[in-house]
Amino acid sequence: MTSRPIVNFFRAASVLLVLVTAALLSAIITMRFAIHGAEVQVPALKGMTVVQARSETAGLGLNLDVDNRYYSGDVATGHILSQSPAAGTVVRREWRVRVAESLGPQMVDVPNTVGDDERVAELEVRRAGLDVSTVAHLPDAGAPEGAVLAQDPPAHAQDIEQPSVSLLVAAPDNETPNGWVMPDMTGWSLASAQAALAKVGMKAAPPDIVDVPIGPVGDGSALPLLPIRPGAIVAQTPTAGARVDQNTVVRLAVAR
Numbered sequence: 001m002t003s004r005p006i007v008n009f010f011r012a013a014s015v016l017l018v019l020v021t022a023a024l025l026s027a028i029i030t031m032r033f034a035i036h037g038a039e040v041q042v043p044a045l046k047g048m049t050v051v052q053a054r055s056e057t058a059g060l061g062l063n064l065d066v067d068n069r070y071y072s073g074d075v076a077t078g079h080i081l082s083q084s085p086a087a088g089t090v091v092r093r094e095w096r097v098r099v100a101e102s103l104g105p106q107m108v109d110v111p112n113t114v115g116d117d118e119r120v121a122e123l124e125v126r127r128a129g130l131d132v133s134t135v136a137h138l139p140d141a142g143a144p145e146g147a148v149l150a151q152d153p154p155a156h157a158q159d160i161e162q163p164s165v166s167l168l169v170a171a172p173d174n175e176t177p178n179g180w181v182m183p184d185m186t187g188w189s190l191a192s193a194q195a196a197l198a199k200v201g202m203k204a205a206p207p208d209i210v211d212v213p214i215g216p217v218g219d220g221s222a223l224p225l226l227p228i229r230p231g232a233i234v235a236q237t238p239t240a241g242a243r244v245d246q247n248t249v250v251r252l253a254v255a256r
Helices: 003-037 050-059 118-127 190-199
Strands: 039-041 063-070 080-084 090-092 096-102 131-139 148-152 164-171 208-210 233-237 249-255
Touching: 050 063, 050 096, 118 131, 118 148, 118 164, 190 249
Parallel strands: 063 096, 131 164, 208 249
Antiparallel strands: 039 090, 080 096, 148 164, 233 249
C-alpha cells in the first residue's frame, strides 16, 4: 500500500524536472536569439556616398557620424574615405560608426596670414573656404601683440590633408606660451636638435637613419653640391613653421 504513493511521488517529480528543464532550455534559446538579434555586422561603407552610407547603417539599426573630412585625389567628393569599426565587425545595434568624408582634390589656395592680425587672419582663412583649427600663443618681443607669427600649412601649400589652418600668434611677454614654432632643423647635428628640443621640454622619437646618395660632381659649369655629412638631419616631422607643444613627438631622419 505504501509503494503506490512513492511511485506517484517520483512520477510527479520526474514530470516537474522535465518541465523545469524545458523551461530553462527555452529561456536559454530565447536569450541567445535576443542577444544575437541585437548584434549586426558593420557593412563596408568605403566608396559609398554619405547619403548611401546613412541609409545602409540606418537599415541595420546603426548610427553614422561623419567625424572628419579630408582632401583626396582618389575618392570623389562626398564619398566615404574610411570607417571605424572596420567592415565585418560585429557590434550591438545603436552602435556609432564613424567615417571620414572625401572633399575631392584640393581646389583652394592657402592664404598667407603671417604678419596679419589674428582676427584678419581668421577671416582670410575662412574666406578661402578653410577652417581655423588651432590658435597657439607665443610671447615675441619683436612682433606686435596679436600678429600671426607662423601658420601650418604654409601659404600656397599643395596636397594638404585637411581643410584647416593652425595659427601661431604673438602674445604679451608676460604670458605663458602654449606652443612654439617648429624650427627648420635640416642640416643640424642630431645632438644639437635633441638638445634644443629638450630645452623646451619636447620629446624626439628614436631617429631614422637613412642612406643619402652622393650627388654628381658636375661638368665644371656650376659649383658641385656639397656632400651631406654623416649624422646631419635631412628631414623632420612636423615640418618647419608648424605649431608644436610639449605633447608633440618630433621625428628626425639622420644621414648615415
